[in-house]
Amino acid sequence: MPPKEADDKAPAVKPAAPRAAASPSRARPGAAAPKPATGAAKPAVTTTGAAAKPTLKPASSSAPSTATAMKSSGATKPAAGASKVPSASSTSSVSKGSTAKPVAKGSTAAPTAKKAGTPAPAAKKKAAAVDAAASATTEAASPPTVPAEDSPEVLARKAEQELKLAEELEALRKAAWAAQLEFERKQEAKRHAAREEEARRKKEEAALRKKLLEAAYDGEDEEVRKGIARAKEAGMLKPDPVDTADGHGNTLLSEAAAGGVESTVAMLLEMGADPNSRGEFKRTPLWRAAFLGKAEVVPLLLEGGADPRIGNEGGELPDHVAAEPIKGVLKDWDVAKTDALLQKFEAIRLERAAAASAERAYAVKGAEASVTACEEAHNKAQLALKHARMELEKRIFEYDTCVEEKKPDSLTQAALDQVHVAEKVVDEARARAAEASHALDESRLRLREEVEQVAADEGGADAALPGIPVPIKALNDVLIRDVGGKLAASSKWPLVVDTSGQASVFLRYQDTNYVNALNARHMEPHTLRRSLLGAIRYGKAMVLDLQDCDLWPEMPRMFDQVQQGLLGKVLDRSLLKNEAFASLIRAEDGEEYDINKFQDIRIRSFVFIVLTSARRPNKDLVEAMYTLRVMVAV
Incomplete structure (x- = not known):
């Protein structure tokens, strides 16, 4: 049975539309229909819908001749015995615009194939003509098209956009890194300036103290008066410049x-100087005047409250060392007057102490209020920075969407401009957050200093214990971040005295190399060496916990097992200079501890912390370290 005419040549399948054409929201306004990809089958007929079937149309006047159609379609010669068909010459003689209908000689019936499976030449010619006509019509009616998504120009444009975006992101990363380095540089410059200012202040204070003591001894009253006034104005020589003393305790x-x-x-007695201050060898002003034979000032001292019953550290009274004229003055003096003067002086002292305590309490409250205000400002700045970053992420997403969906260049550029605006907002928010964080650190430092002063003034029994009082909450600022640069300025490593044990827990949870001095495995030479070397390599703290035992005398010997004199090199920081730590590196440490992987910035971040829970640590340890005493509740 011969095949049906419709099956002679199946209609070509219409190519799938690209993503930009398939989605109206992603296509550019006014864009032409997409052109089929090269090599794809052209549609045989025009369709009105996705499900429309092709409809055969008669050849128009513009269609090629049947013979041409046959040649172009590759029609085969009819088989022997089949009905005759007109020759090419007879076909060409058909008038233009007419339809050629081949018929058998002497018959009007349509020709059919005699053999089953042999296609009808007339049907093939007709189908070929219709296909050619439909293709020509479709090509003529097709409007200009945009390139397909996988065309070279589209891929090149996409690659160019991606390269541009990558360059912008790289520029942003470099700018952010440069800004971070600049901020750290400014912070370090501030800390350096603060340390220099503190050193300058201490130097000036020492010079003023020396000048006042010399002026007092030489009787230069005007210089003494000006020096005391200057000290009060500048806040130096506290608590009271009138009682300024030298390193031995000898006052003005x-x-x-x-x-x-x-x-x-x-003049000094009138200003409120203590007449019974005790200096070197516990000698009072009256004792020194009696010993040196300064008879002219002895009555003034007695009238000012000096007590002749106070001796030196050897128990010798002023009367014992005085010359004869002075001995007579001391024996004739009524000590009842001294008692009355001492009561009066004690009342004045208590009044001054109360005033100082009130002033200190007011300063603490002010510092607490400042911390609260700075914390609020810090939180607001962090929230603003968070919102700015979220907005930046939204703008970046919008820009990426424009690039991916091939939005118009004007829209893509507008999205990119919004990204740049959001970046500036983030930079400003980051700067404000950094300033707020720095202000918070400064306010906490001032509060800590005020609390330390209060503890020193009102410490009672604990006042005699060694160490600068530090609240447990401030350990991170003091030990790890060194806010205020006091740890760096001391040139000593910190000793943390904490009887509560909370500091040990805090330091274990930090990124530190913790060494328990009572643990034999921790103190094994190889482990101790790697703990020290690793802390230097990665710029973190090494914590040596002595627990509540006096193990400090044993530590030099333990460190000597690693390297002779190692503990001394750690304490004086010589191990960190000129790559002296390289002597600790062993072949078995591997590439991780190659000398070239030790960075200066990490080496400078190394901290050696000694921790003890003993209430009264070893005296040599206290002298060798910058001692901090942890206050659990403040």
């Missing part, structure tokens, strides 16, 4: 008494 009044200057002694 004691120096004036030793110099025998009546006017200076009288």
Whole structure:
């Protein structure tokens, strides 16, 4: 049975539309229909819908001749015995625009194939003509098209956009890194300036103290008066410049008494100087005046409250060391007057102490209020930074969407401009957050200093214990971050005295190399060496926990098992200079501890912390370290 005419040549399948054409929201306004990809089958007929079937149309006047159609379609010669068909010459003689209908000689019936399976030449010619006509019509009617998604120009444009975006992101990363480095540089410059200012202040204070002591001894009253006024104005020589003393405890009044200057002694007593201060060898101003034979100032001292019953550290009284004229003055003096003067002086002292305590409490409250305000500002700045970053992420997403969906260039550029605006907002928010964080650190430092002063003034029994009081909550600022640079300025490693054990827990949870001095495995030479070397390599703290035992005398020997004199090199920091730590590197440490992988910035971040829970640590340890005493509740 011969095949049906419709099956002679199946209609070509219409190519799938690209993503931009398939989605109206993603196509550019006014864009032409997409052109089929090269090599794809052209549609045989025009369709009105996805499910429309092709409809055969008669050849138009523009269609090629049947013979041409046959040649182009590759029609085969009819088989022997089949009905005759017109020759090419007879076909060409058909008038233009007419339809050629081949018929058998002497018959009007349509020709059919005699053999089953042999296609009808007329049907093939007709189908070929219709296909050619439909293709020509479709090509003529097709409007200009945009390139397909996988065309070279589209891929090139996409690659160019991706390259541009990558360059912009790289520029942003470099700018952010440069900004971070600049911020750290400024912070380090501030800390350096603060350390220099503190050193300058201490130097100026030491010079002023020396000048006042010399002026008091020489009787230069005007210089003494100006120096005291200057010290009060600048907040130096606390708590009271009038009682300024040298390294041995000898005050201005004691120096004036030793110099025998009546006017200076009288002036200082009038200013409220302590007449019974005890300096070197526990000698009072009266004792020094009696010993040096300064008879002219002895009555002034007695009238000012000096007690003749106070001896030196050997128990010798002023009367024992005085010359005869002075002995007579001391024996004739009524000590009842001294008791009355001492009561008066004690009342004045208590009044001053109460005023100082009130002032200190007011300062603490002010510092607490400042911390609260700075914390609020810090939280607001962090929230603003968070919102700015979220907005930046949204703008970046919008820009990426425009690029991926091939939005118009004007829309893509507008999205990119919004990204740049959001980046500027983030930079400003980041700067404000950094300033707020720095202000918070400064306010916490001031509060800590005020609390330390209160603890020193009102410490009672604990006041005699070694160490600067530090709240447990401030350990991170003091030990790890060194806010204020006090740890760096001391040139000593910190000793943390904590009887509660909370500091040990805190330090274990930090990124530190923790060494328990009572643990034999921790103190094994190889482990101890790697703990120290690893802390230097990665710029973190090594914590040596002595527990509540006096193990410090044993530590040099333990460190000597690693390297002779190692503990001393750690304490004086010589191990960190000129790559001296390289002597600790062993072949078995591997590539991780190659000397070239030790960075200066990490080496400078290394901290050696000694921790003890003993209430009164070893005296040599306290002297060798920058001692901090943890306050659990403040």
